[in-house]
Amino acid sequence: MTRAPLSLKIAALGGLAFLHVPLLFILLYCFTTEEKSYAFPPPGFTLKWFGVVWERADIWAAVGLSLKVAALATVIALVLGTLAAGALARARFFGREPVSLLFVLPIALPGIVTGIALRQAFGMMEIPFSVFTIVLGHATFCIVVVYNNAVARLRRLSPSLIEASMDLGADAFQTFRLVVLPNIGTALLAGGMLAFALSFDEVIVTTFTAGQQSTLPIWMLSELIRPRQRPVTNVVAVLVILVTFLPILAAYYLTREGEAVAGSGK
């Protein structure tokens, strides 16, 4: 393998820097003493905003709601996404393409369309806004994340493993529990974590299905439109980065390890 030209190296690293530098600035502004503007460089540094966030009940209520919604949406997405993957991973039947398109549709269509459509449906069925309505919206687009992870792993799973299990006397349920589940477990976990991160982060659909409730992204959006204590928003943003960073990193290592295991089957 030849060495990369210097210009390519610079362009590649520059591109990556472009992806990461803005996040560093968010961290920097957590410590600024200036709360009315985004003056650069910050006139002074302080740790007081961490204390302020700690005291703010509205933020913690929003965090609580977001965690609750993300957990529920993830559970629903795990169940429905796994079922769908089980049905579509190998089956060949008429209508398979439209069905798999249907699973992708919620993330392929603009969130605002999904959001308004669901809001209208709730309105027509006279369902009041609640945690349930937010979860319903989130699960809709989280299913595909679990589905994609599960389908990819199921397709790599040699069909002869399932045949071998049945050949040795296991019925369909034993085969699922003893062979399929252990082999797709990490993929499901990874899918679940990504679904969790996606839900924890979601703002557009939530805008339409939350009513007066405030998830963390909704809280942040209102701060972005009408900033009050700007550094407080920064502290919350860093918190959000951390909460989503860990499951994503875990999901990455889970799927990598899973590939190593699944790839060693033969």
Place this chain on the structure above:
Amino acid sequence: MSLATFELPEPREGALRRLSDVLTRHTRLLTLLLLVPPLLWLGLVYLGSLFVFLGQSIFSIDEFSGTIVREPTTATLLELFRPANYDIVLRTVGIATAVTLLCALIAFPIAYYAARYAGPKVKAAFYLAVMMPLWSSYLVKVYGWKLLLAKEGAIGWFADRLGLGGALEAWLDLPLVGGPSLSVSYTGMVLTFTYLWLPFMILPVQAALERVPPHLIEAAGDLGASPGLVFRTVILPLAMPGVVAGAIFTFSLTLGDYIVPQIIGTSALVLGQAVYTLQGTAGNIPLAAAFSLVPILVMAVFLTVAKRTGAFDAL
């Protein structure tokens, strides 16, 4: 050599095992049973709401009472072609095009380096460095650019220190791309969108480039082609499906967004904002539905074209 030391028990019979008999005999039934719950959710709840909402584009609104007139008409759909509305569509498609081109430009070197020159360790690091921003909070990322683009913010400060303050002023004085500050200009909006969707472009382009066999590039070199010629005639055509696949994301995500233009951008509306205002303060659901059809139609056309170029294999 014998195994006759143990009496093998019969497997336990039960309802589950009998159900398993039926399901293994009728695999279609199994597929169907697996599909029913997700299909009920997505097909009924989601698709149902979608059709009900989008279907209202054939209704119109009573100008005086503000109520929806439930009689089929093409008037609402035709309203899209009124200059003011048509401008919104054109403006949004223009922004999406600019974002897509910029994304492709920045993504290519990253993807090319990762696909052709990086060893396994570096490649894993690159992958993580792309995946982390992809999955991190959308709002946080928008917020990061609000900080950077603000008049008093870091970009302005660095431009001044590097003696580029004048250039930045001159750029902002330009019509169309300029504005009072970066955070209230199309330039800022396009930059933010590019930042948001860049990972969606890098990943498929890299996937496409990794499928270019290295010996093909070497063969072209052996035949005496200059690096530039190899790039234009071998690498770029083979990377194109990846670029198109990435463009599916960058394009559709930009078309539907209404939050970035709300936070960073000019007062001129884009599609997402128009839908948001129409369904909210204006209460004109039929026109909101009609507007919602635009990104769906644009993407349908885009996808049909993309399918011909083989972009789906690069997804």
Place this chain on the structure above:
Amino acid sequence: MHLQTSTATPAVRFQGVERHFGHVRAVDGVDLAIAPGEFFAMLGPSGSGKTTCLRLIAGFEQPDAGHIEIFGETVEGLPPYRRAVNTVFQDYALFPHLSVGDNVAYGLKVRGVGRAERDRLAREALAMVKLAGTETRRPSQLSGGQRQRVALARALVVRPKVLLLDEPLGALDLKLREEMQSELKGLQRALGLTFVFVTHDQGEALSMADRVAVFNEGRIVQVGPPEEVYERPATRFVARFVGSANVLEAAQAASLGGAARPSSLRPEKIALLAHGAPAPEGVAVIEARVIDVSYQGPVRRVTAVTEPGLTLAAAVPASAAGVIAGATVRLAVPAAALVPMEGEG
């Protein structure tokens, strides 16, 4: 050689079995009776239906028509887990998430055998295939040959009435393959089990099996002991596929002293005759021009064309002198070596 008496209940019986995939008739009317304790080979090129037949016995496929019995019990409609047959898969299909010991004990576990008991039985089975002490390893840590043995132990530990082997030696290198051939044969004799194995390698089928069924296009074209299939191929296909015999048309066979019927002629039955040497009784001698010679170790394979335009392949001792392309040779064809073929296809 085992007896194939019709009075005993066959281990496996097929009656007019068909299996279609869309418009493809993968198995197109197969009748078959495999005797208990027999080592039975299904031989054929890929796509000839042999693997589908194996899968029909295992229960991974269900017939579209016909009838299948295993030791007298009708099995159509029975799922694989209700059949007293077990399979050694071509890719071994070892469970990657389980240790070698747990792989072997899997069939016992799903039958509810306790931990201690199934560990003991798994140890025994592994010892039987000469893999004692590998219980705690992962399948990925074993070589191809070792995985094959684990797959064998895993299938045998649940004591099937019939063991099915799908291209069992296909993935092994030559030396291992020869070793496993004799081992499989020994194991089959010691356990007295019925083995049914699928292969596309005629050498493997001939050397291991008690009887061979040759498949072509979804049908069995010939069944019989290896010697019979090799010496007396019933059709052109068998003649060419098993040991690549020369196929002669009726007139050509007659001109060489055989019956006026399409006949097969094994290359090794053709001898070279020195110039001027008299022709022995019952042997036709023809002159032919050598067009190709390939050295194959013990023999040279000579392709030659006779004056009437008949192309013959002959396997002659490698030491034979003067056999080069372009040379004219005298070929001696014993009339007894011309075997008329009865069947079509």
